[in-house]
Amino acid sequence: MQEKRGLVQIALPVFLLLSATGFSGRELVRQFTTIQQTATKKTVSAQPQETATSTPLSTETIQSVTAHVALPQEVRGIYWTAATVRIKRAEELRTYIKTTGLNTVVIDLKMDNGQIAIPPQEIINNLGKDNMYRIARIAVMRDSVYAYAHPTQAIKSASGKIWVDKTGIAWLNPSHPEIAEAAISLGRQAYAMGFDEIQYDYVRFATDGAIAAIAKSDNPKTKSEIMRAFFEKVGGTLKAEHIPVSFDVFGMTFITAADVGTGQRLEDVYPNADFISPMVYPSHYWPGFQGYNNPALYPYEVVKYSLDKGAEILETDQAISATSSRPHFRPWLQDFDIGAVYTAARIEAQIKASRDAGASGWILWNARNVYEPANYAPLTEKKTTD
Numbered sequence: 001m002q003e004k005r006g007l008v009q010i011a012l013p014v015f016l017l018l019s020a021t022g023f024s025g026r027e028l029v030r031q032f033t034t035i036q037q038t039a040t041k042k043t044v045s046a047q048p049q050e051t052a053t054s055t056p057l058s059t060e061t062i063q064s065v066t067a068h069v070a071l072p073q074e075v076r077g078i079y080w081t082a083a084t085v086r087i088k089r090a091e092e093l094r095t096y097i098k099t100t101g102l103n104t105v106v107i108d109l110k111m112d113n114g115q116i117a118i119p120p121q122e123i124i125n126n127l128g129k130d131n132m133y134r135i136a137r138i139a140v141m142r143d144s145v146y147a148y149a150h151p152t153q154a155i156k157s158a159s160g161k162i163w164v165d166k167t168g169i170a171w172l173n174p175s176h177p178e179i180a181e182a183a184i185s186l187g188r189q190a191y192a193m194g195f196d197e198i199q200y201d202y203v204r205f206a207t208d209g210a211i212a213a214i215a216k217s218d219n220p221k222t223k224s225e226i227m228r229a230f231f232e233k234v235g236g237t238l239k240a241e242h243i244p245v246s247f248d249v250f251g252m253t254f255i256t257a258a259d260v261g262t263g264q265r266l267e268d269v270y271p272n273a274d275f276i277s278p279m280v281y282p283s284h285y286w287p288g289f290q291g292y293n294n295p296a297l298y299p300y301e302v303v304k305y306s307l308d309k310g311a312e313i314l315e316t317d318q319a320i321s322a323t324s325s326r327p328h329f330r331p332w333l334q335d336f337d338i339g340a341v342y343t344a345a346r347i348e349a350q351i352k353a354s355r356d357a358g359a360s361g362w363i364l365w366n367a368r369n370v371y372e373p374a375n376y377a378p379l380t381e382k383k384t385t386d
């Protein structure tokens with residue numbers, strides 16, 4: 001089962017210090033998650049090993065699919081792992097979605113270690129018949145499978161060996177154009193399978209682990225320029241082909257226009273995406289953020305501030321009006337107990353903040369796919385077409 005994918009978002013000086021010493025935000029998350037999993041009031045169904053392949057999809061795997069589902073006026077989604085989509089839990093969540101006003105499912109297609117997990121076509125088709133918007137989540141740079149198959153495109157240590165993060169996973173060097181081409185190819189095939197949108201995660205340079213051990217040539221000062229080229233190539237290509245595309249970014253990307261070591265800058269992502277999904281989990285902000293001792297206790301304020309700040313950055317630095325930018329924001333929201341017990345009220349506060357900030361929707365993240373029942377209060381829908 002995969003752990004939280006987000007880095008604990010900390011103030012820039014601390015961020016750089018921890019990176020230099022090899023201490024990772026992911027490690028903090030892992031420690032908190034261990035505590036949460038032993039104390040949480042939520043239960044978990046046993047999960048089987050995730051069936052996966054190290055090879056790309058081929059046309060032989062593409063079967064008959066339902067028509068693409070139109071983009072909802074407001075996306076109200078939840079995340080499914082590659083394991084969930086193969087077991088009884090998928091039908092349970094399918095019922096939950098239909099009875100609570102949700103309308104979107106994000107499903108792992110390429111996992112955080114690089115393995116490709118092809119979901120059962122029947123599930124994709126059934127979700128389409130339910131008029132559920134289907135998003136394929138594709139992790140890009142955190143990829144041991146591709147790295148060891150193509151070592152020249154992997155991040156290296158100063159010794160010349162493939163560098164791995166704290167969890168032992170290798171990372172790709174975003175400067176290689178072949179990586180963007182592979183991401184585009186997989187996105188096209190996912191769309192042909194019936195997915196309605198392609199969402200790319202881990203679209204950044206590595207941050208979690210002994211960053212100082214990375215070879216200087218693989219840890220350039222121009223990370224933002226390299227990532228801009230990636231966003232332009234991947235996002236620009238899919239948009240030109242009328243395939244909806246979105247990118248996941250750190251919440252920090254919405255708070256500062258500077259690159260804090262990831263290569264992600266909002267000004268580079270925005271023009272190349274239909275939607276941007278910042279991970280604005282309140283528990284991942286540092287103590288003292290906006291004066292909050294424990295930001296996890298202020299879900300509305302943290303989410304609202306982050307989205308407002310992103311709109312401000314684009315308006316101030318790029319002359320993009322907030323009226324234009326906000327509908328392209330679709331945040332990941334917290335539905336897990338880190339920093340605080342995330343009750344229905346705290347989940348609903350984040351949803352309200354997203355709406356008040358003018359976002360076009362939101363997606364709930366729980367790594368175990370166990371969601372706290374909440375009032376999702378769907379807006380009056382007016383479907384749009386491609």
